[in-house]
Amino acid sequence: MSSQEAEKLYGRRLRQARKSYGFSQPELGVAAGLDYSGAGVTISRYENGRHQARPGLQKRLARVLALPLIYFFTEDDEEAASIAAAARSDEPAKRKADAEALIARMKRL
Numbered sequence: 001m002s003s004q005e006a007e008k009l010y011g012r013r014l015r016q017a018r019k020s021y022g023f024s025q026p027e028l029g030v031a032a033g034l035d036y037s038g039a040g041v042t043i044s045r046y047e048n049g050r051h052q053a054r055p056g057l058q059k060r061l062a063r064v065l066a067l068p069l070i071y072f073f074t075e076d077d078e079e080a081a082s083i084a085a086a087a088r089s090d091e092p093a094k095r096k097a098d099a100e101a102l103i104a105r106m107k108r109l
Contacts, residue, residue, distance in 0.1 A: 006073065008049040010058075013072040013080060015047040017065045020084070021092040023099070031099040032060040036106045066091045 001009070018028050025047070029039025034057075045051040053061065062069045066089040074080040 001075065003052075004049070007052045009075065010052065010072045011047040011049040013074075014043070014061065016080075017067055017071070017084065018043070018047075021065060021096060023065075023092070023096050026103060027096055027099040028061070028064065030102055031064045031095045032057065036103060064092060064095050 018025070023031070024040070025043040026036065026040035029043045030036055034042055042051075046053050058069060058072065062072065067084060067087050071080055071083045071087070074083060
């Protein structure tokens with residue numbers, strides 16, 4: 001798999017995982033520790049394969065979504081779905097609520 005193919009696969013998986021837990025792009029970015037002002041744009045760039053997240057951020061995004069990092073790079077869709085199903089958890093919903101609250105506070109400033 002080329003670097004460009006890996007970026008596109010990572011982006012597709014990131015979008016699938018984000019949407020499966022109902023995160024907006026800014027919410028996911030904030031939950032992973034990105035600055036609110038650019039979080040949505042940054043996540044969009046990763047999802048569209050324009051940029052590749054650094055390994056540390058990949059790990060943080062995986063942690064927020066309660067998924068093993070291998071999920072994002074698994075080429076087979078059925079295998080990726082099995083990994084996601086096995087890892088399904090309530091943790092991302094809690095992190096989403098925390099991110100929503102933080103964004104609401106930031107908007108009031």
